[in-house]
Amino acid sequence: MADKQQKLLMGNEAMGRGLVEAGCTLVSAYPGTPSSEILGSVVANIGDAAEPLHVEWSVNEKVAFEVALANSYTGKRSAVIMKQVGLNVAADPFTRSTYLGVKGGFVLIVADDPGPHSSQTEQDTRLFALFAKAPVFDPSSPAEAREMITAAFELSEQYEIPVILRPTTRICHSRQNITLGKPLHLQRQAAFEKNPGRWVATPAFLTGLHSELNDKLAAISTEERLKPFPVSKSSPEKEGRVPCIIASGMAFANVFDLLDELDMLNQVQLYQVKMPFPLNREFCRQIRERDEKVLILEETDTVIEMQLGLREARGRLSGHVPGQGELTPDIIHTLLLDFLDLPRPETVESGPPARGRRPSLCPGCPHRASFFAIKRTFPKGIFPSDIGCYTLGMNLGAVDTCHCMGACISMGAGFYHAYAQDGPDYPTIVVTIGDSTFFHAGIPALVNAVTQKARIIVTILDNSTTAMTGQQPTPQSGVLADGSPGNQAFIPDLVKASGVRFLRECDPYDIKGFSALLKEADQFCRGDQGGVAVLIAKHPCLMDKSNQLKQDVIEMEISDDCIGCGICVNQFECPAISLDEEEEQASIDPDLCVGCGICDQVCPTGSIVRKGGSQS
């Protein structure tokens, strides 16, 4: 029988558990795939914590970082969690934090997304760590990710330095049986020791602090316990004469299994690098002295390869390993066969596999109604949008750009200035931004657009949640990460305070009403005193089933008048509606339909009707 304490945990759950076990007293985060479930796991384990633990979904990653940093200044253990592009937002506090250092252990979990599966870049946080001079751990399994949290806190306190744990999507979202440990009881009282030379550090102090930081890194790179160790069992006398493979993270797990499958584990020297930066000096020296060939496997960039600086090594820098993308078992398999001079198996070239069905907005999603109305009202408009479920508005032709959190408003303003210079008949610019994204980075952009006299329509898609990442509350929800009540900040108040003079609210399910508001907003923009018009399209997300239960079910059907034009499928894309092209007849799948009733305004022949009745 399995150990009683063994549990099958997702990587994110294991890391959340690890933070509680490490005696953390503050964990802050901003949700983003693949990191989103870590904070939820901290909350789920809070009952086991030995001391009080503050958890928060912060308004963005920069804020999350700074909140956790101050907790560390008081001597308490702190952690902050984000996805890799979140670190771009938190780059400002992060890069300075290595110079100034920390007091209580400070661990930064940044989840990377090689591939990428759910991100706008596949940037390598280990490279960011090198740039900011922070040590970084690179786990190869959920269990290891949890163990590394303990190691990271210890290292952070030993050297008073922020330490990064860098899991990747495959670690975050895989499950493994894990033995639970007992949370530490550190009993530390907040004790902030004032030290202006360090915590205020004017430029005069920084060269000194930088020099201290360099000393810390040099010392860490000689720590015996962080030295990469060989995991395969080739005999010592063969050492230096068998091919050498150096791998970290998920690439290590994949290459290990493949070598096992090929029965080659004993024919190579395989090293796992658990800390890619700073790379152990002694290890670098040993590897540089070898004569045998070396293969380096790491995701997603070339942190180990760069530090090793071997002229002959095969890696991403040398061009032997693809310079981008995930190192899947299939890719590594081919690399390995070539590296070990084994024959490639006869394969029938079948071309790339089919891509599968693309994701789309849920049946009944209020965003679908908003996008449909926007596109129909302004067929020639320009539609900057942003990051969230609503990026899928692309499928409805109502999302023209998606760049980074909050960019849509500033880019909308930029589009306006570009066109308005050329004459008064500029295209209508309708920006769409989600509620959580608006709080995250939309507010400064809105203030800027208003003061710089842009004339754009900003539609805030307010579904009262952070939907894409799993229904985290927003600052307007008045609910904290642990489910307790919090204070609210209201979007309309913030919009008004930004200097906006046109603000309307509407339920986008009323497509006609919403279209009328869009026209009114356009007139305002183009009027003598025009500026930024803000519309709040308010309707709760149906992913939360309780919201679905609260609304009326309008049963719809498609009559024989349907001419099979496909508009409802191609321009509206409700997953519940499909078209039989041979029969030229669309139909509604009762399993998928939630009865939102918004499709009755879509069909040009009026064929989508309420059951037993006509169009509303």
Added chain:
Amino acid sequence: MKQQIIVSGMGGQGILFLTRIIAGAGVSMGLEIMTSETHGMAQRGGSVISFVKAGPFRSPLVRQGQGDIGLFLHADNLDVHQGLLRSGADLFVNTSKTGSYKNISATELARKMGSNVLTNLIMLGFATKYNSLFCGQEQLETAIREISRERFIDSNLAAFRRGLEG
């Protein structure tokens, strides 16, 4: 014992839940288990895939042509994910169309039982009937009881048993 299972379907079909049941059964048998799941954007109705690997593996991923068992909750995904299976793998597909696989109209049966969300458990029962999974009826039923939410335990068990009947 080493076994690699792929579970394929569309976002919203309960692929993650099914994966957790199989994995849970493995843990209760004292096996080393790893799974890999799809989260994020693709869950919005797109093609999704999960892996369950039982035995001494380090990576949760399955390479092309290595899967031992395939559970397809949506036949449209055959073109996308079938290549992951080895030749001679056991393939179970939710469809009324016959082919070089074992098929069952799981969605239709689920609908008859009151909800199409039961499709996943019917498929699991169906695969269990052929004794190809590393775990059997008893362990899976225990896992269903442990992992299901209280009020869904009975309907989930009923769906699983309906699948077992084929």
